[in-house]
Amino acid sequence: MLIETRNLTKQFGGLTAVKDVDFEIEKGKINAIIGPNGAGKSTFFNLVSGSYIPTSGQVIYRGKDITKLPPNKIAELGVARTFQTTNLFEQATVLDNVIVGHRLRTKYNLLDAVLRTKRYKKEEKKCKDKAMEVLDFVGLTNITDQLAGNITQEEKKRVAFALALATDPEVVFLDEPAAGINSGETEGLAELMKKMVKRGITVCLIEHKMQMIMKLADKIMVLNYGEKIAEGSSEEIMNNQDVIEAYLGGDASA
Amino acid sequence: MDILTQQLFNGLTIGSVYSLVALGLTLVYGILHIPNFAHGALYMLGAYVTLTSMLLWNFNYWLAIAISIVVVGLLGVLMERLVFNPLKNAPPIHDKIAAIGILLFLEALAQLVWGADYRTMSTPYGEVVNVFGTTLTMQRVLINVGAIVVMILLYLFLKKTFMGSTIIAMAQNRKGAHLVGINTNKVAMLTFLISGGLAAIAASLSAPINLVFPGMGHLVILKAFVIIILGGMGSVPGAILGGYILGFTESLGATYISNDYKDVIAFVLLIIILSFKPKGLFSKEGF
Amino acid sequence: MPAMTKKSIALIALIIGAMVIPFIIQNEYWLHILTLSFIWSIAVYGLNILAGYTGYLSLAHAGFFAIGAYALGLLTVKVGLNYWVALILACIITSGIGFLIGLIALRTREHFFAIYTLCVGYVIYLVIDKWDSLTGGVRGLIGIPAPSNIGPISFQSATSQYYLILFFLLATVLVMYRIVHSLTGRTFIAIRNSEELAQTIGISTMKNKLTVFVLSTFFAGLAGALYASFIRFIGPDIGYTAIIFDLLTYLLVGGIGTLAGPVVGTILIVSVSQSLQFLQDYRMLIFGPMLTLIIIFYPRGIVGMVSEWKMKWFNKKKKTPAEKWKSTYSDSKDVREDKVKEG
Structure with a gap:
C-alpha cells in the first residue's frame, strides 16, 4: 500500500466531519471514495493532502508520517491533487x-x-x-x-x-473529476485515469457518478456521516446492506 | 483617584464614539465582506452635514442630526448601488480599491465645499455638571447616553423585527438567505443605510468635543478597523465591546504612558493580535 | 518571429525617445516633472509586483518609500556617508524592515492584509513624525546631497539627474520583465490565482510571498532614496497614507498586473495633474471616481484596455477573409435556392 490513514478524525467546532477512518490506498490501482453529500469525502482529501491538519489520527505515506506536513511538502514527496472547481x-x-x-x-x-x-x-x-x-x-x-x-x-x-x-507525482487525488461534464467526456476522463495507472501512477478519486466508479475503481471506500461504512471491490460494495441504506435514505432509525 | 475617574469617563466617551463607527463597519462587513475604507468619509460628512444645517439654516441640534442621518445613510445606499453591487463577483482586491476611490473623492469634495480649515461645532449642551464628585460637560454625558440608546435600538431592530432578522440571516449565510427568499439586494441597501446613519450619529455627537475637518475620519476609521478585528469581523457585540476596550486603553495610555503616542496604541494592539491570530481574534474557520 | 522584432523595435524606439527627450524639452520644469514621475514609477513597479502579480494589496508602501528616503537622508546628512554607499544601505535597510514586517503581515490574507499594512504604514508615518531627535519631526530633513560624482560624471545638472533616474527606471523594468517572464513570476501569479492550488503543486507560498514582499519594498526604498536626493528635502508627509493612494491611482490607471502599466499610469497622471496645477488640492475629486470607475469597468487599466482592443482588432482581421468567403458562399447558395424555387 502507498498511503495509509489511521483513526483519521477531523472536527470543526462541535461537528465531526471525518471520524476514525482507516483506509489504505493501494499502489498502482484506482481507489475511489464515495458517499452521500456531506459525508466527509472532501475533508478526507484535504486531510491527506495536508490542507487540513487532523484533530487526531495519522496519515502514513510510504512508511513516513506526513500528518502534520504542509501541502507543499506533501506535494514534493509525490502526492498531487486536483480540486472540484478548476482554478486556472x-x-x-x-x-x-x-x-x-x-x-x-x-x-x-x-x-x-x-x-x-x-x-x-x-x-x-x-x-x-x-x-x-x-x-x-x-x-x-x-x-x-x-x-x-x-x-x-x-x-x-x-x-x-x-x-x-x-x-x-506517485499518487494523484482527483476531487470529482467528472463533475459538470457529459457522459461521453466522462468516458474520456476514465480512459485517462486508466492510462495514468498504466504509467505507474496511483489514482484516488471522489466521485458522484456511480456508474463510472463501479466500472473503473479497483477498490472503493464508502463514507457516511464521516464514518467508513464499507470498503472493497465494486461487487462487494453494491451488495452491501449498509451502503444501500445510506444511499436510499434508509437512515430513519437514526 | 480623581484623575483615574476622569480618565475612565473619558475612555467611556471615546469608546462610545468608536463603538458606533465600528458597528456600521462591522454590519457592512458581515453582509458583504467588504472592508469599507470609505466609512471614515461617511463619518466626516456626517459631522459636516450637521454643522451646515445648524449654521446655515439655524436648525436645532437634534433636527440637524436627523437630517445628517438621512443624508449620509442615503449616500451609503448610493455607494452600494453604484459601486459595490457591480463589483459583487470581482476579485476581493477590487472592492478595496473602489472603496479607497470613494474615500478620496468624498474627502476632496468636503474640502471643496467646506474648505480645509478646522471648524468647531457649538452645542446647546455646553454646561458643566457634577456627577459623583467629578465635573463633566453635558455634551460628554450626552455622547454616552446617546450611544447606549442607539445601541439598544439597533439591538431591538436586529433581534425583534423581521427586517432586522434578515440582516442577521444574510450575515450568517448569504446563499442560504437568498435561498429562503430574502431579497439580498434590499438587505445590502438597508445595511448601508444603517451603517451610514450610525456614522452620522457618531460624528454629530462627538463633533462638539472634537474638531470638524476633511481628514477627521482617517484615524477613526483605522481604529474602527482595529476594533472589528479585535471583536470579530461582522460581530455586533464584538464591535461594541471592542470599541469600549480601545476607548479605555487609549485614555489610560494617554495619561500613564505617553500622550504623543496614544494614537499608536490601537495599531500596536492590532499588529500584536494579527501576529498571533492572522484571521482575527474570533475567526470561525476550523484550522 | 516578426511580432517579436516589431515589439523589440518599438521598445528600442521608446528607449531612444527617452534618451533624446532632454534635447527636445528645453524647459527644465518639465524635465523635472518627468524625472519625478520616473521615480514614482519605480515605487509603483514595486507595488505592482506585489499587488498586481501576487494579489496582496499593501497599503504600507508609502511608509517604505519614506523609510528609503529617510535612510538615505540620515546616512548622508547626519552620518556623512558617501552617496552611493548610502543609497545601497538605504535599499538594504528598507528591504530588511520589509522582511521583518512581511514575516508577520503575510500570515494574514486579503482584507486583513490590507488593513494590517494600512496600520503599519500609519505607524511608520507616526514614528517619523514624532521621533524628533532622529528625523527632525515636522521640520523635515534638509540639505540632502545630490548623487556624488562617479569618476568624471557629475550629477549636478537636471539633465544628468534625468539620465541617472532613467537608468534606474530601465533597470527596474528589466528586472520586472525578467521576473514576470520566468517561472518565478508564474509562481507569483499562481499564488494570486489560488493559494490553495499553488500549495498543492508544491509551491511554498510563504517563502514566495516573502520574497516578493521584500523585493517590492526594495523598489519602494530605492524610489524613496532617489526622491530624497532629487528633491533634496524630505518631510514626514512623504510617508502619509495619501501617498499610497496616489501610487495606487497611478498603478490602476496604467494597469495593475501589466508590465507597462506603472510607467504609463504614472507619467500620465503626474503630467496631467501638473498641467492642472490649480487642481492640486482637489485632484482627488477627479482621481477618486476615476479609480472606482476603472476598477469596475477596466480592471486592467489603460494597458489592459489597449491590449484588449489589439486582440479584438487582430481577431477581426484574421477572421475577415474567411467570413467574407463564407458569406459570399451562402449568398450564392441562397440565390441558387431562390432560383430553384422560381423554377
Whole structure:
C-alpha cells in the first residue's frame, strides 16, 4: 500500500466531519471514495493532502508520517491533487498554466531569474519539456497556445490533470473529476485515469457518478456521516446492506 | 483617584464614539465582506452635514442630526448601488480599491465645499455638571447616553423585527438567505443605510468635543478597523465591546504612558493580535 | 518571429525617445516633472509586483518609500556617508524592515492584509513624525546631497539627474520583465490565482510571498532614496497614507498586473495633474471616481484596455477573409435556392 490513514478524525467546532477512518490506498490501482453529500469525502482529501491538519489520527505515506506536513511538502514527496472547481489563470495560455506545476522540481531562485543564469535556462527548459510531456499525455497538444479562459470545460479538467501530473507525482487525488461534464467526456476522463495507472501512477478519486466508479475503481471506500461504512471491490460494495441504506435514505432509525 | 475617574469617563466617551463607527463597519462587513475604507468619509460628512444645517439654516441640534442621518445613510445606499453591487463577483482586491476611490473623492469634495480649515461645532449642551464628585460637560454625558440608546435600538431592530432578522440571516449565510427568499439586494441597501446613519450619529455627537475637518475620519476609521478585528469581523457585540476596550486603553495610555503616542496604541494592539491570530481574534474557520 | 522584432523595435524606439527627450524639452520644469514621475514609477513597479502579480494589496508602501528616503537622508546628512554607499544601505535597510514586517503581515490574507499594512504604514508615518531627535519631526530633513560624482560624471545638472533616474527606471523594468517572464513570476501569479492550488503543486507560498514582499519594498526604498536626493528635502508627509493612494491611482490607471502599466499610469497622471496645477488640492475629486470607475469597468487599466482592443482588432482581421468567403458562399447558395424555387 502507498498511503495509509489511521483513526483519521477531523472536527470543526462541535461537528465531526471525518471520524476514525482507516483506509489504505493501494499502489498502482484506482481507489475511489464515495458517499452521500456531506459525508466527509472532501475533508478526507484535504486531510491527506495536508490542507487540513487532523484533530487526531495519522496519515502514513510510504512508511513516513506526513500528518502534520504542509501541502507543499506533501506535494514534493509525490502526492498531487486536483480540486472540484478548476482554478486556472484564464489570461494565460494552457502551457503557461501547466508549466508552473514543475516548479517544485527546480532549484533556481529570484537572482537566477533576474540574471538569466545557466541554471535558470536549463531549468526553464526542463519545466517546459515536462509541461509539453504531460499535455501530450492528457491529449491537449493541439491547444497549448490557447488562453485558458477560451477552452471548454472538459479541456479545463484535462489541464487540471496535466497540472497535477507535472509535479511528477506517485499518487494523484482527483476531487470529482467528472463533475459538470457529459457522459461521453466522462468516458474520456476514465480512459485517462486508466492510462495514468498504466504509467505507474496511483489514482484516488471522489466521485458522484456511480456508474463510472463501479466500472473503473479497483477498490472503493464508502463514507457516511464521516464514518467508513464499507470498503472493497465494486461487487462487494453494491451488495452491501449498509451502503444501500445510506444511499436510499434508509437512515430513519437514526 | 480623581484623575483615574476622569480618565475612565473619558475612555467611556471615546469608546462610545468608536463603538458606533465600528458597528456600521462591522454590519457592512458581515453582509458583504467588504472592508469599507470609505466609512471614515461617511463619518466626516456626517459631522459636516450637521454643522451646515445648524449654521446655515439655524436648525436645532437634534433636527440637524436627523437630517445628517438621512443624508449620509442615503449616500451609503448610493455607494452600494453604484459601486459595490457591480463589483459583487470581482476579485476581493477590487472592492478595496473602489472603496479607497470613494474615500478620496468624498474627502476632496468636503474640502471643496467646506474648505480645509478646522471648524468647531457649538452645542446647546455646553454646561458643566457634577456627577459623583467629578465635573463633566453635558455634551460628554450626552455622547454616552446617546450611544447606549442607539445601541439598544439597533439591538431591538436586529433581534425583534423581521427586517432586522434578515440582516442577521444574510450575515450568517448569504446563499442560504437568498435561498429562503430574502431579497439580498434590499438587505445590502438597508445595511448601508444603517451603517451610514450610525456614522452620522457618531460624528454629530462627538463633533462638539472634537474638531470638524476633511481628514477627521482617517484615524477613526483605522481604529474602527482595529476594533472589528479585535471583536470579530461582522460581530455586533464584538464591535461594541471592542470599541469600549480601545476607548479605555487609549485614555489610560494617554495619561500613564505617553500622550504623543496614544494614537499608536490601537495599531500596536492590532499588529500584536494579527501576529498571533492572522484571521482575527474570533475567526470561525476550523484550522 | 516578426511580432517579436516589431515589439523589440518599438521598445528600442521608446528607449531612444527617452534618451533624446532632454534635447527636445528645453524647459527644465518639465524635465523635472518627468524625472519625478520616473521615480514614482519605480515605487509603483514595486507595488505592482506585489499587488498586481501576487494579489496582496499593501497599503504600507508609502511608509517604505519614506523609510528609503529617510535612510538615505540620515546616512548622508547626519552620518556623512558617501552617496552611493548610502543609497545601497538605504535599499538594504528598507528591504530588511520589509522582511521583518512581511514575516508577520503575510500570515494574514486579503482584507486583513490590507488593513494590517494600512496600520503599519500609519505607524511608520507616526514614528517619523514624532521621533524628533532622529528625523527632525515636522521640520523635515534638509540639505540632502545630490548623487556624488562617479569618476568624471557629475550629477549636478537636471539633465544628468534625468539620465541617472532613467537608468534606474530601465533597470527596474528589466528586472520586472525578467521576473514576470520566468517561472518565478508564474509562481507569483499562481499564488494570486489560488493559494490553495499553488500549495498543492508544491509551491511554498510563504517563502514566495516573502520574497516578493521584500523585493517590492526594495523598489519602494530605492524610489524613496532617489526622491530624497532629487528633491533634496524630505518631510514626514512623504510617508502619509495619501501617498499610497496616489501610487495606487497611478498603478490602476496604467494597469495593475501589466508590465507597462506603472510607467504609463504614472507619467500620465503626474503630467496631467501638473498641467492642472490649480487642481492640486482637489485632484482627488477627479482621481477618486476615476479609480472606482476603472476598477469596475477596466480592471486592467489603460494597458489592459489597449491590449484588449489589439486582440479584438487582430481577431477581426484574421477572421475577415474567411467570413467574407463564407458569406459570399451562402449568398450564392441562397440565390441558387431562390432560383430553384422560381423554377
